[in-house]
Amino acid sequence: MDRILLERHAVNTRPGGTARLVDLVSALGRLSRGTVLEGDLAEALGLLLQALQAQAGWFFTRANGSSTLDCRAQAGEPGMLRTLLPEVQALASRAMDSRKAEEAVSSPGMACKVVCFDGKTRSGAVILARESGHDPFSEPERLVLAGFCETLARVVGWPGLENSLAEANHELARREFRLYTINHVARVLGSVLELEDLLKLICDMVCEIMTAESALICLHLEGDGVLRTRMGKFLGQKGSPEFEVLLSEAFLDWIRGFEGHTAPLVSSLAPDVLGVLPALSAQLDAHGLLHFAPLTYKDRFMGLLAVGRKYTGEAYADRDREFLSTLAPLASNAISNAHLYDLAIHDSTTGLYMSHYLRQRAMEETKRGRRYGFPVSLIMFDVDFFKQVNDTHGHLVGDQVLRELASVLLDGSRRDIDVVSRYGGEEFMILLPETDLQGALVVAERVRASVAAHEFCAGQLQLTVSAGVASMPEDGNTHEELLAQADEQLYRAKRGGRNCVFHRGKTSAPV
Numbered sequence: 115m116d117r118i119l120l121e122r123h124a125v126n127t128r129p130g131g132t133a134r135l136v137d138l139v140s141a142l143g144r145l146s147r148g149t150v151l152e153g154d155l156a157e158a159l160g161l162l163l164q165a166l167q168a169q170a171g172w173f174f175t176r177a178n179g180s181s182t183l184d185c186r187a188q189a190g191e192p193g194m195l196r197t198l199l200p201e202v203q204a205l206a207s208r209a210m211d212s213r214k215a216e217e218a219v220s221s222p223g224m225a226c227k228v229v230c231f232d233g234k235t236r237s238g239a240v241i242l243a244r245e246s247g248h249d250p251f252s253e254p255e256r257l258v259l260a261g262f263c264e265t266l267a268r269v270v271g272w273p274g275l276e277n278s279l280a281e282a283n284h285e286l287a288r289r290e291f292r293l294y295t296i297n298h299v300a301r302v303l304g305s306v307l308e309l310e311d312l313l314k315l316i317c318d319m320v321c322e323i324m325t326a327e328s329a330l331i332c333l334h335l336e337g338d339g340v341l342r343t344r345m346g347k348f349l350g351q352k353g354s355p356e357f358e359v360l361l362s363e364a365f366l367d368w369i370r371g372f373e374g375h376t377a378p379l380v381s382s383l384a385p386d387v388l389g390v391l392p393a394l395s396a397q398l399d400a401h402g403l404l405h406f407a408p409l410t411y412k413d414r415f416m417g418l419l420a421v422g423r424k425y426t427g428e429a430y431a432d433r434d435r436e437f438l439s440t441l442a443p444l445a446s447n448a449i450s451n452a453h454l455y456d457l458a459i460h461d462s463t464t465g466l467y468m469s470h471y472l473r474q475r476a477m478e479e480t481k482r483g484r485r486y487g488f489p490v491s492l493i494m495f496d497v498d499f500f501k502q503v504n505d506t507h508g509h510l511v512g513d514q515v516l517r518e519l520a521s522v523l524l525d526g527s528r529r530d531i532d533v534v535s536r537y538g539g540e541e542f543m544i545l546l547p548e549t550d551l552q553g554a555l556v557v558a559e560r561v562r563a564s565v566a567a568h569e570f571c572a573g574q575l576q577l578t579v580s581a582g583v584a585s586m587p588e589d590g591n592t593h594e595e596l597l598a599q600a601d602e603q604l605y606r607a608k609r610g611g612r613n614c615v616f617h618r619g620k621t622s623a624p625v
Contacts (some may be wrong), residue, residue, distance in 0.1 A: 155187035155266075159240075162262050163190055166255050168225075168242040170194040173266070174206040175229075175238040183207060186238075191245075198243055206239040222250035227263040240266065288433075296440055303448035307455045313345035316445050320421060321347050324434050328422030330354060330403055334361065334415055335453055341394070341417065348401075349425060355401045361415075365391040369408050369415045379405045379435045382420070405430065407438050411446040419445065461536040463513050464520035472535035472543055476593035479547045483586055491546040491554035491585040494600040495523070495561065498578045498612040500540040507575075515570050515577065516540070522568055526561035542579075543600070551585035551617065558583050558615040566613060578613035580604060589618070 159171045170190030174183045183203055188195050202224070209226050223246060229238035240263050242251070251259075299319070306312040313331050320329040330346040339361050346354025368390045372378065380387060382398035382405060398406065398420055406420035419442060424430065459471040467475075476492065483490040497503075497519065504512040516536070523534050523542055533545040544561075546554055558581045565579045582603025584590070589599040599618075607616035 156189050158262075158266075159187050160189035162240075162259070163242065166225075166242060166251070166258060167244075167248075168251075169245050170198060170243040172199075172202050172206070172241045173229075173238065174203070174241070176207075176210060181207075190243075194243060194245070202241045202243070206241055209239045209241075210236040223248060225251040225256055225259055227256070227259045229263045229267045231267050238266070295437065296444070299441060300444050303444055304451070306448070307452055309449070309452040309456045310345065312448055312452045314347075316419065316441070316448075317345055317347040320419065320438070320441070321349065323437060324421060324430070325424045325426050325428075326421040327425040328402060330398075330401070330420045331409075331417060332359075332420070333409075333417035333449070335417070344417075348422075355397075357397050359391065359394045359397060362391055364389075365394070366415060369410065370413070372408060372410070373413055379407055379430070379438050381405055407442040409442055409446040409449065411443075411450045416446055416449060464516050464536050466520050466523070466542070467533055467535040469535060469537045469543075472533055472537065472545055473593065473597070475533050476545050476596065479545065480586055480591065480593045480596065483547075484591060488548045489550040489586055490596070491549045491551065491583065492596045492600045493544045493546070493554055493558045493561075494537065494582045494604045495542040495544075495558075495579045496581075496604055496608065497540040498580055498608075500577075503575065503577070507571075511571060511575075515575065518568065518570050519565065519577075519579075522564050523561060526557060526564055541604075549585075551583070551588055554583050554585055555615065555617060562613065562615055580607040580612045581615040582607055583615060583617040585617075 155173060159173055163169065163171050168190070171188065172185060172195075173187040175186050176183050183206055185199075185203075205224070205226055209228050221243075223244040225242045227240050228236045229240060231237045240259065242259065244251075302319075303312065303315070306315055316331060317329040320326055327350075328346070328348040331344050332341050333344045334341045336342075341359045341361055343354065343356050343358075348354055368386060382395050382403055384395075387395050398404075402422045403420040404422060406418045408418050409416045419438070421438070424434075459468055460466065461468050476490075479490050482488065497515075500512070500515075503515055519542070520534070520536070523544065527534050527544050527546075529546075531547050535543045535545070537543040544557065546557060549557070562579055562581055565577060568577075569575075570577055582600045582605070584596045584599035584603060586596060590596050603616040603618065607614050610616060
């Protein structure tokens with residue numbers, strides 16, 4: 115309590131009041147230093163009665179937005195406390211609803227003062243009463259009551275204020291974390307250009323942050339009206355489901371309804387979804403995917419991100435929905451960029467990497483090989499007599515041959531770190547990081563043999579390939595030197611009879 119305020123008016127109180135005020139100040143001082151208990155409030159109120167020679171006192175509080183009064187403490191004559199309780203409750207209610215609490219006082223034997231816990235909201239009231247025949251409360255006594263109420267507001271209202279500040283700090287921290295998450299997620303997603311790597315990262319992020327037991331990404335990128343699964347993560351399972359759903363115009367119209375709004379977390383069995391695309395609901399429900407968020411970029415539907423149950427057994431909370439609604443547009447933007455990059459580095463006919471990408475990777479791998487002493491190898495393939503295929507069967511058949519050949523090359527390289535590229539019309543190349551000459555010759559011969567054994571176009575055609583091999587350090591220390599040497603060896607293989615592998619005079623031919 116404001117000791118100066120109380121003691122300034124102590125001399126104007128009734129005889130003996132000064133000593134009692136000192137006791138009152140001490141009691142309120144103890145309140146301000148510890149947890150406020152109901153007994154402490156009653157003790158302080160009783161000391162106030164003694165200091166002001168009143169016979170009964172009450173302390174009422176009312177929660178914000180509530181009309182119910184709570185008597186937090188009372189002290190004085192039991193008979194007066196019981197008899198006057200209805201009257202003082204009504205008085206306290208009027209006082210908290212009135213701008214001037216003193217105007218609500220209905221008896222000269224009573225004094226009332228409103229308590230404002232936050233400095234402005236009338237949240238409580240202290241009422242003192244004297245028996246009939248006693249003098250009314252003087253102005254100095256009312257000032258002592260005002261000082262008491264100011265201190266009461268501090269010691270009783272502080273926990274509420276402290277809680278409010280804690281909630282505000284928590285909300286601020288939550289928003290700060292959300293901004294950090296947006297910034298961090300945007301930077302991480304924006305740094306990944308390979309589409310498959312990006313989709314895997316998104317699924318990992320969803321399962322980790324949302325504690326989801328499964329996540330699945332379906333994409334609609336081909337422009338053919340079909341939604342296809344592209345990447346999934348299902349904890350405790352190998353692989354992820356694969357399915358295709360033909361999109362209806364009603365579903366696309368429903369998706370357009372979200373334009374300009376935050377991506378929602380939609381139940382897979384929501385009536386809206388069942389009404390416009392029941393096949394999607396059936397597929398998601400069959401694989402335990404409870405919710406999904408649409409992925410849209412510049413008003414274009416790109417796919418959806420679906421999630422299963424939380425492996426903690428909990429229901430999805432607001433923070434989970436907020437995270438997914440934040441992630442969805444960032445993921446959509448990143449997927450769009452990765453898709454464009456994917457189109458730029460992959461051949462549209464075979465799906466293999468294009469030559470400029472292979473040259474870039476070859477330059478990176480030879481630099482790394484020189485630095486760490488790793489070998490690097492290149493194999494260049496050319497389809498023997500491919501012009502005859504186009505001239506005899508047409509270019510559509512020729513394209514089918516190239517697609518099947520690409521599949522054979524991918525099977526022959528086997529490692530994820532190998533780069534298989536369509537280098538020219540019917541020329542292909544495999545970059546083999548950390549592979550020496552002997553290893554490269556094994557891969558080249560395996561591919562040559564596989565092509566010779568493969569029946570193209572459902573058995574209509576039999577084809578062969580010739581190959582040239584170059585390795586670092588035997589054939590050079592830069593990617594340009596390896597490319598030139600592989601090309602030269604391929605030329606020698608062609609001149610040497612085709613359907614064989616050449617490396618600087620060495621050859622492997624079919625048995």
